[in-house]
Amino acid sequence: MNDLARLREKHARRFDMFDANGDGVVRQRDFAGLAERLVRRFRVPPGSIGAERVRASYEMVWLFLLAHCGADGQVTKARFLDALGSTDLACRIGAADAVAVRECGAAADGVVDIEHVAEIIVAMGAHPGDAPVIREALKPDGKLLPVTTVTRLVSGFFADAVPSGLYGR
Numbered sequence: 001m002n003d004l005a006r007l008r009e010k011h012a013r014r015f016d017m018f019d020a021n022g023d024g025v026v027r028q029r030d031f032a033g034l035a036e037r038l039v040r041r042f043r044v045p046p047g048s049i050g051a052e053r054v055r056a057s058y059e060m061v062w063l064f065l066l067a068h069c070g071a072d073g074q075v076t077k078a079r080f081l082d083a084l085g086s087t088d089l090a091c092r093i094g095a096a097d098a099v100a101v102r103e104c105g106a107a108a109d110g111v112v113d114i115e116h117v118a119e120i121i122v123a124m125g126a127h128p129g130d131a132p133v134i135r136e137a138l139k140p141d142g143k144l145l146p147v148t149t150v151t152r153l154v155s156g157f158f159a160d161a162v163p164s165g166l167y168g169r
Contacts, residue, residue, distance in 0.1 A: 008070035010158055011084040013167055014093060015077050017125030025074045031062040034124060035100075041123045043103035050103040064092055090158035097124065098151040103126035106147045115139040117150055121167060130168030137166040 006118045018026045020033055035055040038044070068087055069079040104123075105116045118134040123127045126134065138145065138153070157166050 006163060007158075008081060008085070008164045009160040010161075010164075010167070011090070012077065014084075014158060015080045016034050017167065018126040019077075020079075020118070020125070026065075026080065027078055028066070029064050031058040034058055038100050038104050038120070041122070044103055053099050054103050061092050061096045061150060064089060086157065091155065094155035094158050097121075098154045100124065101150050102147050105150075110147050111144045112147055112150055117145070122142055124167075126168035130165070133165035133168055137164050138157055 015026065016022075018030050020030050032055070035058040038054055039046060039051045044054065057160050064087075065075055065080070065083055066073070068083045068089065069075045071160065075083075084093075101112065101117060101120055105112045105120050114135050117138055118131045122128050122131055138150070152165060157164060
């Protein structure tokens with residue numbers, strides 16, 4: 001598989017994670033629902049700055065996607081993949097996911113357990129059976145990771161074609 005095909009496969013996987021009902025279209029409610037699911041699942045206090053950061057990061061991704069793909073309120077997989085290939089959307093998604101990991105999983109000392117990161121990525125929409133693959137993608141860096149390392153891995157995932165199980169199979 002060439003680099004472009006591998007990158008498009010990563011992008012398609014992330015689209016499927018956003019597409020909560022599997023109808024082949026993402027909408028604002030898919031992004032808002034993801035943020036709320038993360039806030040509730042990881043018991044981030046709903047009115048806290050951390051919860052607002054998670055919500056705002058995915059809202060900004062949605063607004064950027066909507067501006068790039070048209071204003072009809074929904075984005076097909078093909079349009080999503082085109083946007084990822086032609087804009088900085090990949091960096092924006094990686095940054096939003098990094099905010100989610102930081103706000104939902106970081107301990108006070110700035111480290112996070114790879115088990116917890118895997119739980120967060122599953123809560124984002126990865127298949128629960130992929131948790132071992134996700135943990136394995138993080139393992140070369142150790143069992144406890146600095147949040148900065150996780151941020152680097154998550155932020156870079158959609159921008160390069162290097163094979164990785166970070167978001168599952």
